[in-house]
Amino acid sequence: MTLANPFSLEGKVALVTGASYGIGFAIASALAEAGAKIAFNDINEAALEKGLANYAAAGIPARGYVCDVTDEAGVNALIAKIEAELGAIDILVNNAGIIRRVPMIEMSATDFRQVIDVDLTAPFIVAKAVIPGMIRRGAGKIINICSMMSELGRETVSAYAAAKGGLKMLTRNIASEYGSFNIQCNGLGPGYIETPQTAPLREPGHPFNSFILAKTPANRWGTTEDLKGPAVFLASGASDFVNGHILYVDGGILAYIGKQP
Template sequence: MMEEFTMDAFSLKGKVALITGAAYGIGFAIATAYHKAGATIVFNTSRQASVDKAMLAYQEAGIPAKGYVCDVTDEKAVQAMVKQIEEEVGTIDILVNNAGIIKRIPMLDMSAEDFRSVIDVDLNAPFIVSKAVLPSMIKKGHGKIINICSMMSELGRETVSAYAAAKGGLKMLTKNICSEYGEANIQCNAIGPGYIATPQTAPLREKQPDGSRHPFDQFIVSKTPAARWGTPVDLMGSAVFLASDASNFVNGHILYVDGGILAYIGKQPQ
């Protein structure tokens, strides 16, 4: 049996991958990795201007991606987008639910509207998009769904109550899709990034007026055994693994790519 294994198990050649919200950052990095592994890339953002800007970035990177305008919280719009992708590109083999938002507001200052908006994008949208692609995956006899969770799927922290609630829910949605559709040869797993240097986290890494490092930047580096922020590139290998045949017996799993922060209690005081 071992002789049957080759590195071709990690190939995505001939696969169609939909990555939501992949205009930049983590989503763009995953799309780049999938292209290098041989997949055909499709992505969406909610605005035409964002699609146009992203298409320029994909072209500069030599990636022949196809972009769609779609609000992933709108079930009818998502169903229409998936149908269009199937007609124009092919049935979707790999779905990465990457689109997400965060609102850093103390709980007592957060409105119910703000809370719902985060839940809508970070939890409801993965449900909606997964539901839209599953029928074709089941009919085809295979499929990979990868949700982008977070350390906040496991931990709490001040100012991120809505985000933590959504990402905790996404962790359990991942396990439930595995439970419901594993028999149909659908693998649903998640990646839980640590603190990643992206445009979204840039304000947390800005230098202070006196030139010193941001206190949060110092805090994260001190709490991470790797002693640095992650980069989108750090997520590329795990994303390819979970999308490939190499992970066919991995299901309902959350793979934390966090530099060890979840395993670390901190240095002992001297």
């Protein structure tokens, strides 16, 4: 870190999982703007090609790889390949995730386990793969993409909430176990964000849109731009004494009990 620019990521290599589009793409873009070299993965070749096209359109050099982050052997091979092609990984953003919106009593154990596998076990696998190199170099940044469901529950998201609550505690445990090696592991918890996936819910007059606006002191949905500064902060030297923290970027939802009826 330099006093002139504590947020510089010049010379750093960042791996952002599942970052072909949406929140992961926005975070990778921000890290690139701060000077980092970007690697990302996606689950199959078709998704990867779309991601590479998105980076090319944005003028961002990025290396893309096909990898299932729930496959430990595949992840180990991915890390080795990135380090051979780009250099040692300084920053890991565990962004890849899924959600299944199903009432708990209607959800199969198979679907529950899949959400846990992608949203919780995969961050463990990828972090486990990069931490030894960070220990050897005496520095590293891990950012786990948590959620307001790391703190709250709501209908139809039992598996997702369980996974994200577990990810919050995995974040704190990594900080506890490896902080002495100058490794900082923090979480970034987006609120309700404008993405193509949420577009139908944001239509004027939609009950869910009205619900979110009423619950958010900022009185708006977040944008992917809102996540860029916090992500760069957690990836940079500016956060060298911030560890085990979950930074919620939610417009104030978690601080707000709601309007009196």
